[in-house]
Amino acid sequence: MTHSASPQTHTTDAVLLARLERIPVARRLTLIRVVIGSATFFDAYTVLVIAFAMPHLVTEWNLSTAQTGMILSAGYLGQLVGALFFGSIAERIGRRTTLLITILLFVSMDVACLFAWSGTSMMVFRFVQGIGTGGEVPVASAYINEFVGGRKRGRFFLLYEVIFPVGLMFAGVAGYFLLPHFGWRALFVVGLIPALLTVPLRRLMPESPRWLAARGRFDDADAVVTMLEHDAVRHGHTLAEPVVKPVSAQAGKRSDWRELFQGVYLRRTLMLWALWVCVYTVNNGLITWLPTLYKQFFGLPVQTAVYYGWITSAVGVAASVFCALAIDRVGRRRWYTIAFLVAAVPLLALTALGATSATQVVLIAPLAYAALQTVAFSLYLYSAELYPTRLRALGTGFGSAWLRAGSSLGPLLVAWMISGLGIRYVFTAFAVISLLGAAVTAFFALETKNKSLEELAP
Structure with missing residues (x-):
């Protein structure tokens, strides 16, 4: 359901967005970045960890070169599917709900990888896991961007996004220290940490106020913006007066690829x-x-x-x-x-x-x-x-x-x-x-x- 194109609606939308634009980066916004960043960190970890497990799997399962290549490629193919599929889903059901689905998907497949018994089973699990991984990053990017004003958006977002290459590096660290002593399954155990985030995720993270406003849910959007304003004031920030700018009449259109x-x-x-x-x-x-x-x-x-x-x-x-x-x-x-x-x-x-x-x-x-x-x-x-x-x-x-x-x-x-x-x-x-x-x-x-x-x- 989209909101109507009445002048009153556009005024409401414009005021909400003006209030959101001038909110400083206070504790709640930082917490949102930390929670999503933690999930993204292990998202990156799961992308690369198979490369360090593969030498052991080749020996244990007697894999051919073709099978090895298919297992390594399966995750990337799944990521392609996830990036296309979950972007559309996030426009329909919201950013937060979609993020929960993607995180649960790649965590559940991490569990499945622990019990993989052959090259074919690992390939299937990595493909499905890739769907979750490929969906999480672009949806998280849209979500994080929609909370922050233009003057500080780049720094705020990129200090979150830098966690992805750090996660890739961590996969190498885990492989170096864990493989010789605990075997390849230990690498996937480490990847289960995102499961610990799924419980507090819904409680700590509000839905994107921009998405709520675009869907005509102004009361819900107002509640999120008000919560962020109160958090900023409670932690010593002074809020500037909102500068209301016109909102395009197209803002309430339905999503159409x-x-x-x-x-x-x-x-x-x-x-x-x-x-x-x-x-x-x-x-x-x-x-x-x-x-x-x-x-x-x-x-x-x-x-x-x-x-x-x-x-x-x-x-x-x-x-x-x-x-x-x-x-x-x-x-x-x-x-x-x-x-x-x-x-x-x-x-x-x-x-x-x-x-x-x-x-x-x-x-x-x-x-x-x-x-x-x-x-x-x-x-x-x-x-x-x-x-x-x-x-x-x-x-x-x-x-x-x-x-x-x-x-x-x-x-x-x-x-x-x-x-x-x-x-x-x-x-x-x-x-x-x-x-x-x-x-x-x-x-x-x-x-x-x-x-x-x-x-x-x-």
């Missing part, structure tokens, strides 16, 4: 899809391929190869934190253009040098990865800013589906380039893709800093 390809949103959708593919083709190609490069082409011991791979991940996390703190001042469009251009420099340097030693690669390649990681992890923020409430979860989900496409394309491109042309030209190809990302951003991206979501997307 076809609108993503109409009017102003067509250009935004295609631009975002291009950015998702460019950044994840390069970054996923680098992060998944570099350890193998160190071992197979430069003859480093496995432990050293893994350590060098960790350097790349760690530099990426550090760059992500810096981006979270600075992007509200720099702006999304300028940051992305610079990041893509900066990433091309070390990639071209490796081409010129020939990538002839592990030392060259470990000193230079992480610089490109770090620059692009700031784009990769913040695209959820940018995607959510470019769509209205009725399309936000849906548009973010559709966009992140191209993340999966880029993630699959990167390693395939690496394999093809190495076999056909040689190592140095892999970096050439990645540099070209980075420059393409810079061009798309410079010519087609919209700046969103310091603007309310309603200003950006009517």
Whole structure:
């Protein structure tokens, strides 16, 4: 049910949104970020943990190379389905309820993985788990964005989003310490921690007031905004007077996926899809391929190869934190253009040098990865800013589906380039893709800093 288009309705909507825009980041908003961030942390953990369990599973179940590849790919295929499916569900039944469903889904499948008895059973469980994982991140992104005003949205959201690459790193830590002593099942036991969050989740987290208002549930939206106002005042914040701005007559329209390809949103959708593919083709190609490069082409011991791979991940996390703190001042469009251009420099340097030693690669390649990681992890923020409430979860989900496409394309491109042309030209190809990302951003991206979501997307 949508609210009517009467002038009184739009006035009510505008006042609610104006009150929400000027609420500072107080304890309740921080708590929301912590709870969702904790779930996202273990969401990231479950994505990568299978990679560390797989060497043991190959031996225990006598898996072929094809079976191993299918198990590893099953989770990504499930994520693609989840990103498309749950974005639409979140527009219909709400962000909070959808988040509960996705968390319960990937936690229940984590339990199932503990009892997997064959490659086929693990593949099925990982596929279903991927559906929950793929749905949680874009819906959580829409949810977090809808609580915060334009001036502080980037920093608030990205300090939450940085938990995802940290979760990926934690999977490696768990694998290093747990596998030798407790076996592969211990890794999935750690992934059960999100189950502890599902009980307090409903009590501690209100529904998105923007979604409630868009559905015509003004009393419920007012209750959420009032609760946030009281929390801010109770913890010593002074609330500014709300600045009421007109709300578009389209705000009460029903969610319709076809609108993503109409009017102003067509250009935004295609631009975002291009950015998702460019950044994840390069970054996923680098992060998944570099350890193998160190071992197979430069003859480093496995432990050293893994350590060098960790350097790349760690530099990426550090760059992500810096981006979270600075992007509200720099702006999304300028940051992305610079990041893509900066990433091309070390990639071209490796081409010129020939990538002839592990030392060259470990000193230079992480610089490109770090620059692009700031784009990769913040695209959820940018995607959510470019769509209205009725399309936000849906548009973010559709966009992140191209993340999966880029993630699959990167390693395939690496394999093809190495076999056909040689190592140095892999970096050439990645540099070209980075420059393409810079061009798309410079010519087609919209700046969103310091603007309310309603200003950006009517």
